[in-house]
Amino acid sequence: MTTTPRFELFSYWRTSATYRVRVALNLKGVSAEEHNINLDTGEQRSADFLKINPMGAIPALIDRAPGQSSTPLTQSMAILEFLEETYPVPALLPADAHGRARVRGLANMLAGDTHPLFTPRVRKYLSTQAGFDDAAWRAWQIHWFTTGLQAVEQRLSSETETGRFCHGDTPTIADICLASIIAVMRVFKIEVAAIPNVLRVMAACEQIEAFAKAAPARQVGAPQS
Amino acid sequence: MTTTPRFELFSYWRTSATYRVRVALNLKGVSAEEHNINLDTGEQRSADFLKINPMGAIPALIDRAPGQSSTPLTQSMAILEFLEETYPVPALLPADAHGRARVRGLANMLAGDTHPLFTPRVRKYLSTQAGFDDAAWRAWQIHWFTTGLQAVEQRLSSETETGRFCHGDTPTIADICLASIIAVMRVFKIEVAAIPNVLRVMAACEQIEAFAKAAPARQVGAPQS
Numbered sequence: 439m440t441t442t443p444r445f446e447l448f449s450y451w452r453t454s455a456t457y458r459v460r461v462a463l464n465l466k467g468v469s470a471e472e473h474n475i476n477l478d479t480g481e482q483r484s485a486d487f488l489k490i491n492p493m494g495a496i497p498a499l500i501d502r503a504p505g506q507s508s509t510p511l512t513q514s515m516a517i518l519e520f521l522e523e524t525y526p527v528p529a530l531l532p533a534d535a536h537g538r539a540r541v542r543g544l545a546n547m548l549a550g551d552t553h554p555l556f557t558p559r560v561r562k563y564l565s566t567q568a569g570f571d572d573a574a575w576r577a578w579q580i581h582w583f584t585t586g587l588q589a590v591e592q593r594l595s596s597e598t599e600t601g602r603f604c605h606g607d608t609p610t611i612a613d614i615c616l617a618s619i620i621a622v623m624r625v626f627k628i629e630v631a632a633i634p635n636v637l638r639v640m641a642a643c644e645q646i647e648a649f650a651k652a653a654p655a656r657q658v659g660a661p662q663s
Numbered sequence: 664m665t666t667t668p669r670f671e672l673f674s675y676w677r678t679s680a681t682y683r684v685r686v687a688l689n690l691k692g693v694s695a696e697e698h699n700i701n702l703d704t705g706e707q708r709s710a711d712f713l714k715i716n717p718m719g720a721i722p723a724l725i726d727r728a729p730g731q732s733s734t735p736l737t738q739s740m741a742i743l744e745f746l747e748e749t750y751p752v753p754a755l756l757p758a759d760a761h762g763r764a765r766v767r768g769l770a771n772m773l774a775g776d777t778h779p780l781f782t783p784r785v786r787k788y789l790s791t792q793a794g795f796d797d798a799a800w801r802a803w804q805i806h807w808f809t810t811g812l813q814a815v816e817q818r819l820s821s822e823t824e825t826g827r828f829c830h831g832d833t834p835t836i837a838d839i840c841l842a843s844i845i846a847v848m849r850v851f852k853i854e855v856a857a858i859p860n861v862l863r864v865m866a867a868c869e870q871i872e873a874f875a876k877a878a879p880a881r882q883v884g885a886p887q888s
Contacts, residue, residue, distance in 0.1 A: 507761065515767065515775065516763075523760045523763065536736070539736045541741075543737050547738065549775065550738070555779065567802070568789070574793070
């Protein structure tokens with residue numbers, strides 16, 4: 439007998455923000471019924487999807503638990519905190535307040551300072567209003583991936599809390615954000631120099647099935663290559 | 664007798680991220696010794712400040728409590744969560760997990776999706792690499808303030824959890840982020856149309872002294888006007 443999963447996840451194969459939620463669900467062993475929303479054809483602005491999430495944004499997570507509102511949870515960082523509170527084991531944040539602040543700080547350097555600069559809406563503005571051609575967009579991407587990841591590298595290489603993962607020897611929300619940026623960077627076929635600790639942590643993440651099976655290339659809708 | 668505050672806050676008068684931390688400290692009645700780092704003269708990259716925070720980033724919060732590392736806490740959203748955990752009263756997050764997810768989601772629409780597009784480093788790239796003059800930068804600012812605030816408006820106007828503030832009738836982290844964006848928008852003398860609920864919430868925030876005294880114009884270093 440199969441049971442209906444508690445959650446419905448509206449997602450797309452290559453987005454960094456959806457990847458984060460997928461990894462957290464996998465790490466916590468929580469299943470979700472995943473629905474593919476094709477960002478490349480603008481499906482997020484279709485009438486059908488706007489009925490589900492009027493913001494037209496993914497990831498969107500609907501909680502089908504009895505008594506919950508049908509308003510979807512949105513914003514990947516808010517969803518990660520929700521999952522951490524609702525399914526505390528395995529913990530994706532350290533036990534001490536300073537450690538949690540460090541993990542959330544690293545996570546925000548990636549999901550907050552870096553990722554918003556690569557969104558489709560930013561690309562659209564730069565190509566239509568600023569005359570960015572493909573080469574200018576690629577230079578923009580390389581600049582901000584480099585800035586963000588080298589800043590994280592500096593912290594990982596100099597702070598004593600760094601372990602096998604960003605913070606100690608088990609994965610946290612910081613690793614999820616780090617892996618989400620590297621995964622998308624690979625989709626764009628971009629490489630950044632001088633980030634040995636970042637790449638070492640990424641390799642450690644990829645040895646965990648919860649990360650590996652969230653990879654963009656393994657999702658429904660990914661191009662066959 | 665005066666006691667030495669537990670925290671040192673490295674800040675600048677007009678930054679949105681520092682404003683958030685200042686409001687949270689004020690709401691919780693926690694004092695901090697504030698140090699002004701002049702971003703307009705590049706003081707964040709001075710040798711003296713890099714000794715304090717090698718990342719060259721503000722806000723940076725040093726916790727002088729015994730036994731704590733001298734590594735400063737950085738990233739405003741991580742600092743807000745740290746203050747919430749360390750000083751839980753008054754609560755700046757709702758008691759229920761879905762409510763917390765909504766508040767963090769709204770906060771991230773502002774501090775995550777919107778604010779990173781206005782940072783000095785983005786302005787520098789656009790002016791040096793993309794030929795943005797002052798008018799192009801202003802058009803960019805107006806576009807993203809409008810996009811971010813009208814998206815928040817849509818949620819505030821349609822979701823039943825909205826009250827006097829973004830979520831119910833007491834201020835939360837969402838209100839802190841909303842006010843931080845409006846405060847900076849005013850520094851830039853930009854106005855956005857069709858955001859009545861956003862402005863109503865801002866007015867409610869400004870009636871609270873913890874918000875009012877965090878205003879950019881009231882900080883050390885602000886221009887006299």
